[in-house]
Amino acid sequence: MDYEIWLDFKNTMLSFFKDIGPLVIYALLTFIIGVFIIKIIRRLLKRILVKSQIELSLRTFIESLSAFILWGLLFVIVGSILGIKATSFLAIFGAAGIAIGLALQGSLSNFAGGVLILVFKPFKVGDLIKVKSNLGYVIKIDILYTRIRTFDGRIITMPNGNLANSDVDNRSMNNLRRVDLDLKFAFEIKTEAIRPIILEAMKKHPLIEKQPEPDVWLEELGESEIRVTARSWVKSEYYWPTYWEQLEAVKTALDEQGIETPIPRRIVYQGGNYTSKT
Structure with missing residues (x-):
């Protein structure tokens, strides 16, 4: 059997x-x-x-x-x-x-977002973009995801659906970018005294553009200091090296002229009299 x-x-x-x-x-x-x-x-x-x-x-x-x-x-x-x-x-x-x-509704949304990115091109591979708090260079655009490399070497993968519906700050789209230096000085410092010092230091940099010309303006009156903004223009790919070098050059020029950063001060009133304290 x-x-x-x-x-x-x-x-x-x-x-x-x-x-x-x-x-x-x-x-x-x-x-x-x-x-x-x-x-x-x-x-x-x-x-x-x-x-x-x-x-x-x-x-x-x-x-x-x-x-x-x-x-x-x-x-x-x-x-x-x-x-x-x-x-x-x-x-x-x-x-x-x-x-x-x-x-996979999210994945389909990412696919549609990838198509929109490729059609309307808000950015491309190699561009420096900032999305929310993420700043880095675009290294790859896939069907569903986009990858960027940050300045400290991290790789961030972002869904295309989110990118297509977010505000994307593309810092490589324009050929030129403005370098803004925010500087603070004591109230006693005259703007017309520091303007030529800052301008001379900025104009020595070999990468800045001749037009528009660099400029220096009083930006704001703070509680214990004046705030001055120094501006110059440079090609987008040279922005960060120029920013750091300009900041250091301006600081060196001001130090040579004995112009220091402001020290916070407070005025204390005592029976009709007042004293100034740092």
């Missing part, structure tokens, strides 16, 4: 592998070959995109989207070899699409 059951099971399995085995092997070979072909197509596509000098942000988006399409097509072909009809694939993809759409 046991022998007959085993023999029947054996014949059933042999029949199954005889009918299905070649299809499985064929599908497996197709999958392996397909993976190899996908790699070749992606390499060729990458070369074509590089030669065509398409913008880097659009290039990375096309590469990511093409990989998604190619892998989807490969799975459809493998499924067809195994006997899954195209209508079944459509039904499966339709049901899966609804389920995935409900489960």
Whole structure:
């Protein structure tokens, strides 16, 4: 009895592998070959995109989207070899699409945001942008996410959906940027006395633009000091080095002239008299 059951099971399995085995092997070979072909197509596509000098942000988006399409097509072909009809694939993809759409609403929003970013181009790879409190250079724009590298070497990944709906401060879009130095002085210091000192120090910098010319203006009267703003213009890519070097140059020039930073003071009244305290 046991022998007959085993023999029947054996014949059933042999029949199954005889009918299905070649299809499985064929599908497996197709999958392996397909993976190899996908790699070749992606390499060729990458070369074509590089030669065509398409913008880097659009290039990375096309590469990511093409990989998604190619892998989807490969799975459809493998499924067809195994006997899954195209209508079944459509039904499966339709049901899966609804389920995935409900489960991944945020991802679909990110995809739409990525398309909007590539179409309207509020920024591109290589731009210096600030989104909320994140400041850094854009290093990659994918289908769903954008990555920036901060000045301290951190990589921040931000969803494209959030980026498309946020205020993006693109600090590389204009060719020139203004360098603002906020300086504080005691009330006794005359603006006309410090203006030529600051201007001379600023104009010595080799990277600042001749037009618009640097300027120095009284910005605000504080509680215990006056606040002066010194402005100059520089190409966007040189902003930060110029800012730091200008600040140091102005500080050195003021020190050489014996002009110090203000010391907070308070006036205390005592029976009609007052004394000044630092």
